[in-house]
Amino acid sequence: xxxLAESPARPGAGGPPGGGxxxxxxxxxxxxxxxxxxxxxxxxxTTIANPRFLSGQGVKDxxxxxxxxxxxxxxxxxxxxxxxxxxxxxxxxxxxAFSAGxxxxxxxxxxxxxxxxxxxxxxxxxxxxxxxxxxCRVPALVVTLGTLYxxxxxxxxxxxxxxxxxxxxxxxxxxxGSDGVLGVPYLPxxxxxxxxxxxxxxxxYSSGREFYAIGSSxxxxxxxxxxxxxxxxxxxxxxxxxxxxxGVLWLARFGTVVADAAHGWELxxxxxxxxxxxxxxxxxxxxxxxxxxxxxLTTIGSVxxxxxxxxxxxxxxxxVLLLLAISVDRLLALRVTRALKxxxxxxxxxxxxxx
Numbered sequence: 001x002x003x004l005a006e007s008p009a010r011p012g013a014g015g016p017p018g019g020g021x022x023x024x025x026x027x028x029x030x031x032x033x034x035x036x037x038x039x040x041x042x043x044x045x046t047t048i049a050n051p052r053f054l055s056g057q058g059v060k061d062x063x064x065x066x067x068x069x070x071x072x073x074x075x076x077x078x079x080x081x082x083x084x085x086x087x088x089x090x091x092x093x094x095x096x097a098f099s100a101g102x103x104x105x106x107x108x109x110x111x112x113x114x115x116x117x118x119x120x121x122x123x124x125x126x127x128x129x130x131x132x133x134x135x136c137r138v139p140a141l142v143v144t145l146g147t148l149y150x151x152x153x154x155x156x157x158x159x160x161x162x163x164x165x166x167x168x169x170x171x172x173x174x175x176x177g178s179d180g181v182l183g184v185p186y187l188p189x190x191x192x193x194x195x196x197x198x199x200x201x202x203x204x205y206s207s208g209r210e211f212y213a214i215g216s217s218x219x220x221x222x223x224x225x226x227x228x229x230x231x232x233x234x235x236x237x238x239x240x241x242x243x244x245x246x247g248v249l250w251l252a253r254f255g256t257v258v259a260d261a262a263h264g265w266e267l268x269x270x271x272x273x274x275x276x277x278x279x280x281x282x283x284x285x286x287x288x289x290x291x292x293x294x295x296x297l298t299t300i301g302s303v304x305x306x307x308x309x310x311x312x313x314x315x316x317x318x319x320v321l322l323l324l325a326i327s328v329d330r331l332l333a334l335r336v337t338r339a340l341k342x343x344x345x346x347x348x349x350x351x352x353x354x355x
Contacts, residue, residue, distance in 0.1 A: 084232060
């Protein structure tokens with residue numbers, strides 16, 4: 001699916017020409033619009049069945065529940081775009097949530113300091129993953145699966161079967177999860193700011209476009225002078241930092257934290273990213289699509305609760321959506337490949353004066 005890749009700003013990186021790029025952007029926009037359409041149908045249908053679904057508190061709960069998943073999906077997007085994966089994000093959230101909770105419960109800690117501690121722990125985890133993948137050239141699946149279990153074991157070791165309760169946390173931490181600005185909770189605001197910043201960087205800066213070049217064709221990116229190792233390491237650092245931030249937000253949102261917080265979320269995050277239009281083979285997609293994918297999965301979970309459907313079906317539906325997303329991605333890739341080849345042949349014939 002590398003043919004769908006968005007080309008970087010620097011010349012020679014091997015992306016599609018101007019017409020091809022417009023075609024790619026049109027396909028990606030259609031993918032994101034289809035997710036919005038599915039969300040609209042889902043919300044309207046559920047509201048008809050239960051009018052209280054779109055109450056003020058109901059909408060607030062959906063965005064609060066989606067905030068952490070969206071944040072993780074944004075970080076995962078940078079990794080997957082480079083043709084890698086990070087399966088350790090769920091365990092990082094659990095480790096940070098418990099460690100930050102224990103740190104915060106030691107006194108009236110400033111929330112900024114708690115956030116910095118959480119992000120720092122996430123950065124260390126991302127640094128380990130990034131160094132092993134980019135410089136030691138160990139497959140990302142193997143590395144992050146290994147660190148997933150290592151971090152989980154470390155978390156259980158630190159916890160010793162204990163839990164952090166809301167009564168132990170300072171008010172500043174709890175207020176982060178419950179208060180807001182102008183009626184909008186802090187968690188969605190933080191998530192949207194991070195998403196817009198990362199999305200703008202990837203699209204508007206040449207260094208951001210290099211992440212797509214790596215995922216599209218590592219060989220072409222290397223020939224174009226793209227610092228592949230540094231970019232892959234940066235992607236893992238961003239993923240780790242955002243997982244650390246998500247861990248603190250988890251602590252603020254739920255108040256009570258045990259050692260297995262966010263257990264199993266790594267697959268949910270990958271599903272959100274792929275459903276949102278980011279090709280698992282790299283080089284394609286946007287963080288906005290990943291955020292929509294995360295919002296769709298979260299909304300499905302809320303809908304099943306409102307309709308009193310067994311929670312088993314949430315995992316089943318997530319799996320079906322993942323399979324559909326990968327299948328659609330493959331079909332779109334084949335269609336765009338044929339379209340780009342046809343345009344290339346027509347362009348060549350036009351330059352040579354052939355009919």
